Amino acid sequence: xDRRVIDRVVELVGATDGSIVELxxxxxxxxxxxxxxxxxxxxxxxxxxxxDALRRELGDGVSRAGRADHRRAADPGRHAGRxxxxxxxxxxxxxxxxxxxxxGAGASRPVRVVTGDALTWPLPSEPHVIASNVPxxxxxxxxxxxxxxxxxxxxxLLTQWEVARRRCGVGGTSQLTVQWAPWxxxxxxxxxxxxxFRPAPSVDGGLFTIRRRAEPLVADRERRAYQAYVAxxxxxxGRGLAQVLSRASRPLPNAKTWLxxxxxxxxxxxxxxxxxxxxxxxxxxxxRP
Numbered sequence: 086x087d088r089r090v091i092d093r094v095v096e097l098v099g100a101t102d103g104s105i106v107e108l109x110x111x112x113x114x115x116x117x118x119x120x121x122x123x124x125x126x127x128x129x130x131x132x133x134x135x136x137d138a139l140r141r142e143l144g145d146g147v148s149r150a151g152r153a154d155h156r157r158a159a160d161p162g163r164h165a166g167r168x169x170x171x172x173x174x175x176x177x178x179x180x181x182x183x184x185x186x187x188x189g190a191g192a193s194r195p196v197r198v199v200t201g202d203a204l205t206w207p208l209p210s211e212p213h214v215i216a217s218n219v220p221x222x223x224x225x226x227x228x229x230x231x232x233x234x235x236x237x238x239x240x241x242l243l244t245q246w247e248v249a250r251r252r253c254g255v256g257g258t259s260q261l262t263v264q265w266a267p268w269x270x271x272x273x274x275x276x277x278x279x280x281x282f283r284p285a286p287s288v289d290g291g292l293f294t295i296r297r298r299a300e301p302l303v304a305d306r307e308r309r310a311y312q313a314y315v316a317x318x319x320x321x322x323g324r325g326l327a328q329v330l331s332r333a334s335r336p337l338p339n340a341k342t343w344l345x346x347x348x349x350x351x352x353x354x355x356x357x358x359x360x361x362x363x364x365x366x367x368x369x370x371x372x373r374p
Contacts, residue, residue, distance in 0.1 A: 087281035090292065091118055094216065094241055097274065097294055098122065101214045101239040108203040108217040108227065113139050115218060120196050127197040129206050136200040143196040203227055208234050215240040221286060224248050225261070231295075232265045240295040246276055249291025257356035260319040264312040266360035267303035267367075270296045302364035311367050318355050325352030335370040343369065 095118045098105060103124070110116045110128035112135060120126050120143055128143075130136040199206065203217070204226055215237050219227055224244045231240060244252075251259040253273035262271060277290035303311050314335055323329035326349065330340035337343060341351045347362060358366070 086114070086283045087277070090243075090275075090277050090281055091115060093274065093292065094243070095119060095122065097241045097292075098214060098216050098239075103238065104209065104211075104213045106208060106213050106215050106237075108206075108215060109220055110139060110198070111135060111218065113143070115216060116143065116196065116198075119216060125197075127199060127209075129199050129201045129203055131200070131202050133200050136198055139196070140198040144198050204230055208236065210236050212236055212238050214238060215242075217241075218243045221245050221288075228252070228261065232261075232269065238297050241292070242295065243277060243290050243292050245286075246289040246291040249273055249276075249293045252295075253293050254359070257354070258358075259356070260315060263319075263355070263358070263360070263363055264315045267311065267364050268298055268301045268305075268308070270298060272296070302360065303367055307367075307371065310371065314367060314370065315363065321355075325350070326355065326358075327351035329355065330366070333370075337366070337370050 091114060094115055098119060099122055105119055105122070105124055105126045107116055107119060107126065107128045110130040111132075113128070116126070116128045116139060128136075128139060130139065203220075204223065208215075213236060215231060217227070217240070219242055221244070225248075228242075228244075228248075231237070242249075250256060250273065252262050253271045254262065255273055258266070272294050274292040274294060277292055279285045279287070279289050282290065314333065317334035318326075318329055321329035321333050323332060326344055327341040330337040330343075343366075344351055344353070347365065349358065349362065
């Protein structure tokens, strides 16, 4: 509901290229201003009633650009009565004013609204950008699903604050992030207070971006083996990395010496390693061609 957060999401998406896929469009708080970017936009929404409402409003390409979009997104209740009145007399809300110029940034294009589950709806096979105010109760499944998809280039995501922090390595990284860090860069943008949502959740949110690396740190063909190795390290036994790495599924000879050379303490935990450390570690233990 916070216009500043909505503006920032649109700004981050606007800095990318290509078509946009919004997962979990809901009532359209992000859909409307994203449509004003003038790029092909597909909005995926699980609730058929909400999807139908967005389809009626935006499916023909009519969207209110600029300030009007953000006012509506920030306070949809204020505009609900006007929407119903215009619907009754056959005029679509905003169709006679506040249109952006045709072509270029801010121009409206048809928005494809589909009823579907973000966990299973087939993402495009061509390059695209993902935007999502991720439903908090399915954050991890959606992240796992997105990261395994091959075609998207960038993602702008709003999740729980702790999830955003861990994904971006603030205070230590999670196993999931480490398993995908050779192929993606995670960057934390900001904390979003719970009062920015309606209804307000019990925790704050976090806005972050994921960008696919142009040059992976680990070869694609080694992904499964690398991810299995990471899991073995995170679940390994020992009082620190020196012991854990010596006992991992692919043991590292002279683990303590290797860690010292990289400026890492022998008793450090796996979550303290940076993506570059993990890729170097993998290249030290992987089978030689």
